Amino acid sequence: xxxxxxxxxxxxxxxxxxxxxxxxxxxxxxxxxxxxxxxxxxxxxxxxxxxxxxxxxxxxxxxxxxxxxxxxxxxxxxxxxxxxxxxxxxxxxxxxxxxxxxxxxxxxxxxxxxxxxxxxxxxxxxxxxxxxxxxxxxxxxxxxxxxxxxxxxxxxxxxxxxxxxxxxxxxxxxxxxxxxxxxxxxxxxxxxxxxxxxxxxxxxxxxxxxxxxxxxxxxxxxxxxxxxxxxxxxxxxxxxxxxxxxxxxxxxxxxxxxxxxxxxxxxx
Amino acid sequence: xxxxxxxxxxxxxxxxxxxxxxxxxxxxxxxxxxxxxxxxxxxxxxxxxxxxxxxxxxxxxxxxxxxxxxxxxxxxxxxxxxxxxxxxxxxxxxxxxxxxxxxxxxxxxxxxxxxxxxxxxxxxxxxxxxxxxxxxxxxxxxxxxxxxxxxxxxxxxxxxxxxxxxxxxxxxxxxxxxxxxxxxxxxxxxxxx
Numbered sequence: 001x002x003x004x005x006x007x008x009x010x011x012x013x014x015x016x017x018x019x020x021x022x023x024x025x026x027x028x029x030x031x032x033x034x035x036x037x038x039x040x041x042x043x044x045x046x047x048x049x050x051x052x053x054x055x056x057x058x059x060x061x062x063x064x065x066x067x068x069x070x071x072x073x074x075x076x077x078x079x080x081x082x083x084x085x086x087x088x089x090x091x092x093x094x095x096x097x098x099x100x101x102x103x104x105x106x107x108x109x110x111x112x113x114x115x116x117x118x119x120x121x122x123x124x125x126x127x128x129x130x131x132x133x134x135x136x137x138x139x140x141x142x143x144x145x146x147x148x149x150x151x152x153x154x155x156x157x158x159x160x161x162x163x164x165x166x167x168x169x170x171x172x173x174x175x176x177x178x179x180x181x182x183x184x185x186x187x188x189x190x191x192x193x194x195x196x197x198x199x200x201x202x203x204x205x206x207x208x209x210x211x212x213x214x215x216x217x218x219x220x221x222x223x224x225x226x227x228x229x230x231x232x233x234x235x236x237x238x239x240x241x242x243x244x245x246x247x248x249x250x251x252x253x254x255x256x257x258x259x260x261x262x263x264x265x266x267x268x
Numbered sequence: 269x270x271x272x273x274x275x276x277x278x279x280x281x282x283x284x285x286x287x288x289x290x291x292x293x294x295x296x297x298x299x300x301x302x303x304x305x306x307x308x309x310x311x312x313x314x315x316x317x318x319x320x321x322x323x324x325x326x327x328x329x330x331x332x333x334x335x336x337x338x339x340x341x342x343x344x345x346x347x348x349x350x351x352x353x354x355x356x357x358x359x360x361x362x363x364x365x366x367x368x369x370x371x372x373x374x375x376x377x378x379x380x381x382x383x384x385x386x387x388x389x390x391x392x393x394x395x396x397x398x399x400x401x402x403x404x405x406x407x408x409x410x411x412x413x414x415x416x417x418x419x420x421x422x423x424x425x426x427x428x429x430x431x432x433x434x435x436x437x438x439x440x441x442x443x444x445x446x447x448x449x450x451x452x453x454x455x456x457x458x459x460x461x
Contacts, residue, residue: 004320005297008327012290017328019287022335101340103432 029100036095037117043088044121048131049138050081056135056153058232064212065162076156080149089114154182160215165189166229172203177223179209189213189221196225198233279343287334297327300344303420304351310375310415312355322358326351345429348422352412352430375419379403382418382446402452410445417442 011017054076062072092114096102105113125131138145139152146152157166158181167181177189189211191197201209208229214222227233275295277285282299285292304326309319330350337346380399403411416422416430427438 002298004324005294005301005327008297008324009290009294011324012293012328012331017332019334020332020336025333025336097434100338103428103434105434 032095032099032102036092036099039088039092039095040114040117041121041125043085043092044118044125045130045134046081046084046088047118047122048125049134050078050085050131052131052135053078053081053150053152057151057156058153061156061164061212064164076151078150080145089118092117157210158182160187160221163212163214164210165213165215165221166210167208169203169205169207169209171205177203177209179211179221185219187219187221189223190216191223191226195223198225198227200228200231200233201226202228280339283334283337283343286331290331293327293331293334296330300347303344304347307348307415307420308351308355310419311352311412312358322355323351325358326354329354341429342426345426348416348420348426348430349432378418379414379449382414398456398458399453402449402456402458405452406445406448410441410448413438413441414445 057076059073059076062069065072093110096105096110096113135152139154146155154166157164159165160181165179165181165187167179167187170178170180170186172178175191177191179187179189181187195213197203203209203226210227210229211221211223212225212227214224216222275298277295279296279299282292282296286296301323305319305323308314308322308326309316312319312322314322326347330347333350337343341349380403406414413427413431416427417424422430424435424438427433428435431438433441
């Protein structure tokens with residue numbers, strides 16, 4: 001057996017075999033930790049994007065859509081982001097196990113590290129507006145995101161056959177609003193004295209609005225309620241879309257609690 | 269005299285010396301030659317010549333990875349891990365599975381005793397052969413952990429470090445391995461004890 005040791009030493013010398021430099025090992029070691037952190041950052045981003053999506057939706061429209069509240073709520077859950085969140089959290093668990101001494105960590109320790117990292121990236125993500133960036137970026141650049149993967153604010157308010165329409169005002173006259181929806185289709189929206197126009201709505205050209213009503217023909221829509229694009233329209237001074245929904249809903253007025261006279265009837 | 273001094277040095281000291289001078293690595297090899305040889309033999313179930321080839325490759329790999337050694341581990345555990353991974357890689361590369369059972373009688377009896385503590389020495393040769401076959405048929409992941417625990421007599425913490433698996437996984441593999449062995453013996457109606 002001693003010959004094996006001698007042979008091995010000979011081989012090492014003859015072939016000039018050297019120990020691999022330590023920096024290569026450290027690079028591999030830290031790469032695993034960086035991968036863990038990247039996966040955690042993605043998990044936090046998925047959570048924030050899901051939250052941004054959820055907070056932009058109108059959760060009370062089931063009354064107008066004549067749907068069961070629970071089924072309607074389930075249809076708005078951001079499953080796409082929830083699935084990604086679960087995948088990234090699972091990957092984070094396995095990534096930490098793959099680190100140098102990861103197999104020694106208890107489940108509690110891994111849970112603590114994962115939650116701590118998740119919160120850290122989550123708070124940083126809120127600061128940089130990551131959730132909103134992901135949500136709007138995907139909505140605008142990947143049509144499949146809002147058409148197939150998610151119920152976004154745009155898709156929620158682009159269902160004329162269900163009574164929900166939105167878009168940009170092109171012109172306004174006494175009984176009609178000419179509207180271009182977000183897919184570029186033109187609509188004649190009939191507005192009469194029974195139409196509830198929320199206080200913050202400014203029916204002026206270029207303003208964006210949401211309408212609840214009934215589709216009459218391929219181009220005609222009858223409005224029963226008009227809201228500004230951002231927010232529920234109960235506050236004041238929101239014209240021009242300068243405030244986002246979060247700021248408005250933070251005012252504490254729930255749409256379901258709104259008295260029927262919360263807006264003003266057109267023509268009164 | 270110098271050799272005597274080297275033998276008294278700790279593993280960590282020898283590693284540091286080996287990084288500068290391969291001769292010092294000879295003393296480390298001397299220290300771990302037998303344990304690693306037997307471990308590779310038990311794990312690979314290969315003939316002596318093949319085991320020696322594998323052992324030489326393992327030593328060279330250890331030498332190349334010296335800077336990778338983390339003092340949080342025992343050197344022996346780390347060396348066993350390198351050997352374990354190398355044997356697995358070897359069989360993966362050559363698409364060969366571990367071959368004939370080269371466990372010695374005393375070794376496989378230790379495994380049997382772990383599963384059936386009440387068992388006594390098996391005198392009947394036919395029966396002993398059948399029991400040996402049952403051990404051979406155990407899946408590799410159960411057998412490797414049983415070899416480490418019952419033949420190499422490693423502690424749980426060392427097995428974790430060698431296999432890089434969490435303690436719970438090691439405990440599950442051991443329990444399932446023993447259970448599987450008992451089941452095999454029961455199903456084949458082997459009752460030699």
